[in-house]
């Protein structure tokens with residue numbers, strides 16, 4: 001059983017994977033992963049977009065519904081999608097609240113910056129735990145000009161450390177740190193008490209997160225910091241081709257897949 005409270009106390013490295021559907025969530029929970037992130041990366045991974053910007057509240061709510069139906073004791077955190085927060089406070093609170101009230105998430109993740117400190121405090125006060133997200137924030141792809149490594153100068157690294165501290169002070173229970181030099185991963189982890197979950201942030205954070213499609217080897221291409229621990233893409237392609245061949249050759253359906261009532265037709 002992992003909760004917002006228990007991962008703050010966990011000594012062992014914290015394991016996080018994304019999931020967007022019930023079948024995958026069930027497997028992730030069975031493998032004893034601590035946290036499922038219903039990431040807005042579902043836009044790339046399952047909806048075919050080339051960024052996370054088109055992802056809607058309905059998209060993440062529907063995916064969270066599926067994940068929470070399929071799991072019992074895994075901490076489920078859902079990304080607030082692009083512009084579902086930060087435009088109007090009331091709308092930000094309603095959108096975050098919807099994920100807890102209607103979809104069963106236990107926390108939300110927000111791509112963070114100087115503009116999200118107050119929102120993080122307000123959500124936390126209202127009982128909506130917040131995971132902050134610093135370093136590469138993919139919802140800023142157009143402002144950044146690509147998915148480039150962040151915090152690559154001492155000044156930029158210091159800004160990330162300051163923002164991590166500000167979000168911790170605002171009540172964030174954890175922080176995702178994406179695509180930064182390993183020394184920034186280490187420095188941020190040392191600067192804050194809350195668990196830091198790295199993705200492309202080196203080996204010295206309190207845990208790691210990957211997109212499930214990348215981790216199992218389903219994605220056609222992966223970020224430079226991701227690793228595939230399986231080859232689901234090849235497995236699926238071979239199974240699909242074998243199905244096609246079996247139908248065309250007539251070997252499927254076989255005797256055991258066919259039923260007769262002995263009807264005289």
Ligand SMILES: Nc1nc(=O)c2c([nH]1)NC[C@@H]1CN(c3ccc(C(=O)N[C@@H](CCC(=O)O)C(=O)O)cc3)CN21
Nearest residue numbers: 041044045052138146147148149211213214219223224
């Ligand atoms: N499947 C998947 N995995 C992810 O980790 C992921 C997503 N989707 N979608 C949302 C973001 C996008 N991410 C990415 C995507 C690409 C790079 C990447 O290729 N970076 C290169 C090129 C940077 C550039 O010039 O644009 C690099 O060297 O940093 C990094 C992170 C991480 N997130």
Ligand SMILES: CC(C)C(=O)C(=O)O
Nearest residue numbers: 018039040041079176
């Ligand atoms: C990669 C993680 C951190 C994320 O934000 C996502 O999956 O959307």
Ligand SMILES: [Mg+2]
Nearest residue numbers: 039040041079
């Ligand atoms: Mg995300």
